[in-house]
Amino acid sequence: MPSPILMIWALLSVLVAGTCTFSFLQPFWFIHLDYTHSFGLISYCFGNTRFAYSRETCLAYGGNFNLGSIPSGAWQASCVLYGGGCGLLCLGAFIAICVAIIPADYRKKPTRLAGYTQTVAVLIMIAGLLIYPLGLGSKSFREYCGNMSSAYYSGQCLIGWSYMLGIMGTALAIFCPFLSQFTDMKASEIFA
Structure with a gap:
């Protein structure tokens, strides 16, 4: 049976x-005070007043996603860093699930690999989060x-829920590499 820390x-x-x-996929990293415009890493939203009721339209920068259409070099760098970190976190999660279902004798190397992957992911995601406000x-x-x-002053816009969610998710991801070091502890060792 897998240890509680592994689970x-x-x-x-x-x-x-x-x-x-x-x-990463949400366009609500920064939101205008009147809530009609919002900006994300790969897309933005704007209030569409062509209709009788205000309707929000969201599009990728440049119509279809293209890294070169993102309006700021800092946002482009942030997109690559944070998006790459998300990809590495997904890889680490996949390895963690695989480790949970393989026999205990074969867990050490994949666990170490997942821990290193998650460490790199967290570091580059932190860099992406810190670089993003340079494009303001x-x-x-x-x-x-x-x-x-x-840079670091958003004028008439506010920090959006997506940016805060990214910060909180990255902060929680810091615990993953640490937990990976203790996955072989048995329940009797933890509660003794």
């Missing part, structure tokens, strides 16, 4: 991989959020 590690790995990937001074962001916008 917690596998569950946490899946949860943070899903949370961070969901956050871009021309397209200033167009919507005011000319006062600059």
Whole structure:
């Protein structure tokens, strides 16, 4: 039977991989004060007033996703770093699930590999989260959020729920590499 720490590690790995990937795909990293415009890593939303009721339209930057259409170099770098980290977290979660179902004699190397993968993922995701606000001074962001916008100052926009979810998911992902080091502990060793 797998140890409780192994099961917690596998569950946490899946949860943070899903949370961070969901956050990566959402266009609500920064939101305008009137809630008509929002910006994410790969897409943005704007209020469409052609209809009798206000309807929000969301699109990828440039129509179809293309890294070169993202309006800021900092956002492009952040997209690569955070998205790459999400991919590595998903790989780590897959390995964690596999470790949970293989015999105990074969768990050490895949567990170590998953722990290293998760460590690298967390580090590059932190870098992506820190680089993203550097793009707040871009021309397209200033167009919507005011000319006062600059790096780390969003002007008339607020930090959105997707950015906060990404921060929280990354913060929780920090625990995954640590838990991976203790997956071979038995329940009797933990509760003794």
